[in-house]
Amino acid sequence: MVIIVAGATGEVGKEIIKQLVAWNNAQTWTIIALVRTEGSKKVPTGGVQEIRFDFDRPEAYEQLIAHYRPNIFFCALGTTLKKAKSAGAFKRVDRDYPAQFIHALCKCSPGTRVGLVSSVGADRGGGLYLTTKKEVEEIFFKSHLAGTVVRPSLLLSHREEFRLGEKLGAEIIAPAYLLFVRTFFPNWNALWKFAPIETRQVAATLVSSVIGLGSGEPQKENPKVQILEGLALFK
Numbered sequence: 001m002v003i004i005v006a007g008a009t010g011e012v013g014k015e016i017i018k019q020l021v022a023w024n025n026a027q028t029w030t031i032i033a034l035v036r037t038e039g040s041k042k043v044p045t046g047g048v049q050e051i052r053f054d055f056d057r058p059e060a061y062e063q064l065i066a067h068y069r070p071n072i073f074f075c076a077l078g079t080t081l082k083k084a085k086s087a088g089a090f091k092r093v094d095r096d097y098p099a100q101f102i103h104a105l106c107k108c109s110p111g112t113r114v115g116l117v118s119s120v121g122a123d124r125g126g127g128l129y130l131t132t133k134k135e136v137e138e139i140f141f142k143s144h145l146a147g148t149v150v151r152p153s154l155l156l157s158h159r160e161e162f163r164l165g166e167k168l169g170a171e172i173i174a175p176a177y178l179l180f181v182r183t184f185f186p187n188w189n190a191l192w193k194f195a196p197i198e199t200r201q202v203a204a205t206l207v208s209s210v211i212g213l214g215s216g217e218p219q220k221e222n223p224k225v226q227i228l229e230g231l232a233l234f235k
């Protein structure tokens, strides 16, 4: 089995790689981490092959997919407006790069199952961030590829980079919010959708869903896609 991970150096991507390494105890899978810079030491070790990928070279997408014909493709790419510095640059990372992988998969490897990291609220869109996530999801649904979309809320991780929202979320909002919903509304999915969640948990749920084709809410336009959000992410 060949598995490719884009965004493998990010907080969710690293956890996806760790999960894959743990599942691959017989070492029969080829796990490929796409990186911008080789040897950055960001990708967890354990038989993972790092491949330097030029995301700005349009022909690179089909070349990669046609060459490896992966069984599974995970996309955990993303940036922030602050880092990207413009809405266009933000959309390039969060929408255009994933879209190019999806198009290449459709053309060169339509049997590949996809695991896509999206966001809570992507179904509705609104604002640059959620509209971009909605656009990617729609491209995925229309592609008729099979797979899983996870829609986490605020991610809890051990990120080295300082992000104020995540810091406040992890230390103040998350403990209070989780205590509140667990105590008073343990089964109310509308509230669980917005519950802060560990990156490890998101990755574990996504990997087991895509590999094991676990159960989730089928997407209406493309029933081969499962959507996991709220309580489904905490299982």
Ligand SMILES: NC(=O)c1ccc[n+]([C@@H]2O[C@H](COP(=O)([O-])OP(=O)(O)OC[C@H]3O[C@@H](n4cnc5c(N)ncnc54)[C@H](OP(=O)(O)O)[C@@H]3O)[C@@H](O)[C@H]2O)c1
Residues within 6 Å of the ligand: 006, 007, 008, 009, 010, 011, 012, 013, 035, 036, 037, 042, 055, 076, 077, 078, 079, 093, 094, 117, 118, 119, 120, 152, 153, 154, 155, 156, 166
């Ligand atoms: N953070 C949250 O609270 C939150 C909540 C809900 C959903 N999400 C979504 O979850 C996904 C993963 O989030 P995360 O926090 O794990 O992201 P992250 O830690 O910021 O990692 C992002 C990944 O995208 C890559 N990337 C960024 N800019 C790039 C560029 N210009 N060219 C190529 N690759 C680039 C990074 O590579 P480098 O290491 O080379 O930079 C890294 O592998 C994102 O789509 C995000 O929008 C996040």
